[in-house]
Amino acid sequence: MKYLTLNDGNKIPTIGFGVFMIPNDGPTYEAVLNALKSGYRHIDTAAAYFNEEDVGKAIRDSGIDREEIFVTSKLWLSDNGYEEAKRGIARSLRKLNLDYIDLYLIHQPYGDVEGAWKAMEEAKAEGKLHSIGVSNMSVALWNKFVPHFNIKPAVNQVEFNPLFQQKEIRALMKETDTKLEAWYPLGHGDASLLSHEIITNLANKYGKNPGQIILKFEVQDGVITLPKSTNKERIKTNLDIFDFTLTNEEMEAIRQMDTGKGSHNPDAPGVEERLRSAFVIED
Structure with a gap:
C-alpha cells in the first residue's frame, strides 16, 4: 500500500474502500472484511451511510492491529453546529465502537459549518479525531468557510475522475496542502469513461482493466481514491495497480480528457x- 502525508503530518493510504450504499447488518461487514483481507487499510464510511456499526465490527474481527487501519467517517448535515457536531462525533465513535477516528469530515458544507468545525478541532485536540477535513466543497464554499478555520482541512473529498478533474478547487487546496479524495473515482460506471479509447488502449498496453488504469492515474496524480465494490474479485483488482507506472505523456493524455462537468454541483x-x-440520523 502507498501512503500520502497529510498537512497535519498523519499518513493516509492512497486507496480506500468505500461503503456508500452497502447495507448494515451483514453486507458491509462482509465487504469490509474482504477488503481488509485483500490488503486495504483505509475504510471510508459516514453517519449517513448507516453502516458504521458493521465497519467497526469488521475492523475488530479482522485480526489486524487497529493502528494499521485508517478509518474515515463523516458528520451529517443535520449535525452541522457546535453542540450538534459534538453529539455527532460521539455518536460515530459509539457506533464504530472505536477509541478514535483517523479522519472525520464535514459531509455537506451548509449551515453552521464553522460551529461544527470548532467542535471537530476540539475533538482533534482531545485525540478523538486524528485528522479533520471537509467534503463536497466547491471553490465558492471553500472561500466562504475555510478562511475562518483555525486548522485547515487535511482533505476535501469531492467527485473526481478523468472526466471531471476539479482543477479549480485543486489549485485552491494547494495553498493549504489539502489533499483531494475522490468519490465516484470510476465515474459511477460511466461507459463513456470506461470505454474511452485512451483508457482502453492503456489497459491493453499494461495488461490491466480500464478501472485499474483510471485508479492508477488518480493515485499517480496525488489523489486519494475510494473505489467501491461488493464483488470479491473487483475488490482485489482495484488494489492491484502498484506494479506499473504511466508515462508523463500518458498522464497528460488522460488529463486532456477532462470535461469540467460532474454529476453533483454543490x-x-x-x-x-x-x-x-434525504436522511435522518438517530441516536
Whole structure:
C-alpha cells in the first residue's frame, strides 16, 4: 500500500474502500472484511451511510492491529453546529465502537459549518479525531468557510475522475496542502469513461482493466481514491495497480480528457434543502 502525508503530518493510504450504499447488518461487514483481507487499510464510511456499526465490527474481527487501519467517517448535515457536531462525533465513535477516528469530515458544507468545525478541532485536540477535513466543497464554499478555520482541512473529498478533474478547487487546496479524495473515482460506471479509447488502449498496453488504469492515474496524480465494490474479485483488482507506472505523456493524455462537468454541483439551487431532507440520523 502507498501512503500520502497529510498537512497535519498523519499518513493516509492512497486507496480506500468505500461503503456508500452497502447495507448494515451483514453486507458491509462482509465487504469490509474482504477488503481488509485483500490488503486495504483505509475504510471510508459516514453517519449517513448507516453502516458504521458493521465497519467497526469488521475492523475488530479482522485480526489486524487497529493502528494499521485508517478509518474515515463523516458528520451529517443535520449535525452541522457546535453542540450538534459534538453529539455527532460521539455518536460515530459509539457506533464504530472505536477509541478514535483517523479522519472525520464535514459531509455537506451548509449551515453552521464553522460551529461544527470548532467542535471537530476540539475533538482533534482531545485525540478523538486524528485528522479533520471537509467534503463536497466547491471553490465558492471553500472561500466562504475555510478562511475562518483555525486548522485547515487535511482533505476535501469531492467527485473526481478523468472526466471531471476539479482543477479549480485543486489549485485552491494547494495553498493549504489539502489533499483531494475522490468519490465516484470510476465515474459511477460511466461507459463513456470506461470505454474511452485512451483508457482502453492503456489497459491493453499494461495488461490491466480500464478501472485499474483510471485508479492508477488518480493515485499517480496525488489523489486519494475510494473505489467501491461488493464483488470479491473487483475488490482485489482495484488494489492491484502498484506494479506499473504511466508515462508523463500518458498522464497528460488522460488529463486532456477532462470535461469540467460532474454529476453533483454543490452550488446548485436547492441542493442544501434536498440533502437536509434525504436522511435522518438517530441516536
